[in-house]
Structure formats: C-alpha cells, structure tokens
Amino acid sequence: MLRILYFAWLRDRLGRSGETLPLPQGAHNVQDLIAVLRARGGEYAAIFARPELIRVAVNQSFATIAAPIAAHDEIAFFPPVTGG
Amino acid sequence: MPRVTIRVQAEVFDSAHETALLLRGHEDVGGVATFTGIVRGGGGLVALELEHYPGMTESMMRRIAESACVRFGLVGCTVIHRVGRLAVGMPIVLVLCASAHRGAAQEGTAFMMDWLKTSAPFWKREEFASGHSAWVEPRAQDEAAKARWGSLTA
Numbered sequence: 001m002l003r004i005l006y007f008a009w010l011r012d013r014l015g016r017s018g019e020t021l022p023l024p025q026g027a028h029n030v031q032d033l034i035a036v037l038r039a040r041g042g043e044y045a046a047i048f049a050r051p052e053l054i055r056v057a058v059n060q061s062f063a064t065i066a067a068p069i070a071a072h073d074e075i076a077f078f079p080p081v082t083g084g
Numbered sequence: 085m086p087r088v089t090i091r092v093q094a095e096v097f098d099s100a101h102e103t104a105l106l107l108r109g110h111e112d113v114g115g116v117a118t119f120t121g122i123v124r125g126g127g128g129l130v131a132l133e134l135e136h137y138p139g140m141t142e143s144m145m146r147r148i149a150e151s152a153c154v155r156f157g158l159v160g161c162t163v164i165h166r167v168g169r170l171a172v173g174m175p176i177v178l179v180l181c182a183s184a185h186r187g188a189a190q191e192g193t194a195f196m197m198d199w200l201k202t203s204a205p206f207w208k209r210e211e212f213a214s215g216h217s218a219w220v221e222p223r224a225q226d227e228a229a230k231a232r233w234g235s236l237t238a
Contacts, residue, residue, distance in 0.1 A: 005137070076137060081222070
C-alpha cells in the first residue's frame with residue numbers, strides 16, 4: 001500500500017491528513033499518482049489543478065513529480081514550507 | 085565529531101541551558117552565536133499555529149545542522165524549533181552555533197536560518213484577532229537568501 005500524506009492547506013481542503021492506497025495500475029511516478037488523485041474530482045481536482053503550488057516528498061525526501069514510486073512508498077504533498 | 089542537537093517541541097526552550105549543554109567539555113570554543121526567532125505581531129495577528137512533518141522535519145534539520153558544522157568548522161550546534169500554537173511575542177526557533185572564532189559561529193546561524201526557512205517542512209498558519217486565519221505564503225526573499233549559499237552540501 002502507498003501511504004499518502006497531506007499537510008497544511010491541502011489537508012484542510014481535503015479534510016484528511018492522509019490515506020493508504022494500493023499502487024494504482026500503470027502509476028510509475030508521482031505525476032501518475034497525481035493524475036489518479038485528480039481524477040477523483042472535487043477538492044482533489046482543485047488542489048492539484050496548479051501543481052506549481054505543491055511540493056512533494058517521497059519517503060521523506062524532497063522529490064520532483066518525475067520521481068518513481070513503488071508499492072509501500074510514503075508520498076507527501078504539501079505547500080512550500082514556511083518555518084523559521 | 086561536532087556536537088549536533090536537533091529538537092522539535094511544543095514547549096518553550098531555555099537558551100542559557102541549551103548553551104551550557106552545547107559548551108560542556110568543549111574548551112576549544114571561543115564564541116557561541118545565538119539566534120532566537122520570535123512570533124512578530126502586527127496587522128491584528130494574535131498567534132501562529134506551527135505544523136511539521138514528523139520524521140522528515142527532523143532529518144532535514146539534522147542535514148542542515150551537519151552541513152553548517154562542516155562548512156563553517158563549527159564545534160557544535162543546536163537547533164530547536166517549536167510547533168503548535170504560539171502567541172505573539174513567544175520564542176519560536178533557537179539556533180546556537182559554537183566555534184573557535186566568532187565569524188564562523190555568526191555565519192553558521194545565518195546559514196542555518198536561511199535553510200530552515202526554505203527547506204525544513206514546517207508550515208505556519210496566522211490567527212488574527214478578527215477570528216480569521218490564513219496559511220503563510222512563502223517569501224521570495226527567503227528563497228533568495230538561501231540561494232546565496234549555493235547547495236546544502238557545498
């Protein structure tokens with residue numbers, strides 16, 4: 001199972017902090033996963049409508065949407081960070 | 085090996101206590117630079133709510149701190165970042181850098197803050213007196229400040 005996490009306004013919009021999902025058939029990278037999530041419509045389509053506003057981490061390391069994904073990976077979606 | 089301490093916590097930190105821990109047993113230290121970030125008020129702001137990504141946040145903080153130790157030849161450093169609800173005027177982040185000479189310690193704190201602000205997964209939500217709240221947008225000048233250092237491991 002993929003472990004998907006959402007932070008900050010993404011979590012607020014979706015009303016959940018994460019979910020588990022079997023690796024979708026034909027999904028080889030983050031971009032493929034985003035396409036699957038967007039296809040749900042509603043808030044999922046809305047939050048991924050502007051990918052430039054979203055950052056991604058695969059297994060707790062910053063990644064690009066071209067990064068490969070595999071079953072059991074942890075994929076996190078979040079806005080640009082604002083700590084400090 | 086430099087002494088590196090990383091913590092994410094809700095509780096307030098004690099800068100003097102953390103400095104003593106950093107210095108313990110290190111007679112080669114000539115200076116400690118301290119940066120304490122404070123929740124700045126204005127515009128009706130009441131508090132910040134700080135969120136983080138447990139696990140990834142700590143590992144990024146450690147990478148940043150270890151990189152600073154190598155780059156500036158620090159004897160050690162401490163980074164403590166608070167999470168949860170922090171009212172205006174409260175301390176939010178502490179960076180301590182210990183080195184033989186002050187220049188390295190001062191540059192080390194600037195380097196670590198520039199990287200923390202742009203690369204450690206923390207997010208701030210502003211809470212206003214009106215009851216309105218909003219997620220903080222990243223600032224271009226923070227990204228520019230980080231860029232002057234080149235890559236993290238350079």
